[in-house]
Amino acid sequence: MRRFNWPLWLGFLLSVVTFFSYFAVFIWYPVTRDFPWANLLLFLVAAVLLFLGLRRAFTSDRRRSKILAAFVTTLGVVVIAFFLFAFFIGGRQLPASSGAPQVGQKAPDFTLTDADGKSVSLNELLSTPVNGTAPKGVLLVFYRGYW
Amino acid sequence: MRGIEQNIEQLRAQGIRPVAISVDSPETSRGLMQQQGYTFTFLSDPNAETIRRYDLVHAGQGEGGHDIARPAEFLVDSTGTVRWIHLTENYWVRARAEEVLEVSKLLK
Numbered sequence: 001m002r003r004f005n006w007p008l009w010l011g012f013l014l015s016v017v018t019f020f021s022y023f024a025v026f027i028w029y030p031v032t033r034d035f036p037w038a039n040l041l042l043f044l045v046a047a048v049l050l051f052l053g054l055r056r057a058f059t060s061d062r063r064r065s066k067i068l069a070a071f072v073t074t075l076g077v078v079v080i081a082f083f084l085f086a087f088f089i090g091g092r093q094l095p096a097s098s099g100a101p102q103v104g105q106k107a108p109d110f111t112l113t114d115a116d117g118k119s120v121s122l123n124e125l126l127s128t129p130v131n132g133t134a135p136k137g138v139l140l141v142f143y144r145g146y147w
Numbered sequence: 148m149r150g151i152e153q154n155i156e157q158l159r160a161q162g163i164r165p166v167a168i169s170v171d172s173p174e175t176s177r178g179l180m181q182q183q184g185y186t187f188t189f190l191s192d193p194n195a196e197t198i199r200r201y202d203l204v205h206a207g208q209g210e211g212g213h214d215i216a217r218p219a220e221f222l223v224d225s226t227g228t229v230r231w232i233h234l235t236e237n238y239w240v241r242a243r244a245e246e247v248l249e250v251s252k253l254l255k
Contacts, residue, residue, distance in 0.1 A: 033240070094235070097201075101201060106228060113173055113190065115188075136224065137254045138222075139220065147213075
């Protein structure tokens with residue numbers, strides 16, 4: 001009798017959804033962004049489901065179900081592996097930045113254009129009042145950008 | 148940067164001005180500010196000159212092989228001296244606003 005292999009498809013769906021959930025949801029919360037434990041847990045559930053689905057297909061006699069299950073499981077594993085690679089290996093591919101200003105050094109001055117097209121220098125940022133009083137400091141946040 | 152915006156009142160109350168810097172054009176930054184509701188300053192360094200001076204270039208990572216900035220945070224005091232640095236080892240991991248608030252208490 002041919003039965004729908006729900007653990008297989010649920011496992012696959014979960015691996016794909018989990019992959020995108022990091023960028024859509026978990027990236028917005030520091031706890032789940034800095035270490036993707038939520039994604040790892042979901043991936044673990046997905047892997048178990050895929051394994052159960054694969055086992056189920058291989059206990060049947062149908063050759064086509066076995067091939068399909070092997071194919072779907074492989075795809076799911078690739079999705080999981082790609083995420084792990086992107087996070088734990090790809091994310092660490094950063095320049096050393098050993099020449100970056102150190103604590104105690106003067107921050108190099110700059111003049112850049114703000115979002116309104118106005119020229120702004122570091123000195124101005126350090127002297128223009130914040131909340132009506134002289135600023136105690138400027139937090140420079142360099143980011144990759146959206147281009 | 149969302150963490151900064153969520154803590155913007157506390158940061159300003161402590162006299163800290165957050166400033167975001169990237170190779171994005173002012174137009175892109177304006178779009179980002181509107182979309183995300185960011186209220187702090189965004190600066191555009193299209194040729195990565197300032198990013199290079201701070202040794203933060205991530206070569207060839209941008210569109211068409213352009214240089215962009217690696218994520219990094221600096222707290223600079225009113226005399227222009229660097230008081231705290233955060234150079235992440237993994238670009239998914241960023242400094243938390245709470246950490247910045249802690250350090251900024253030490254500034255005079």
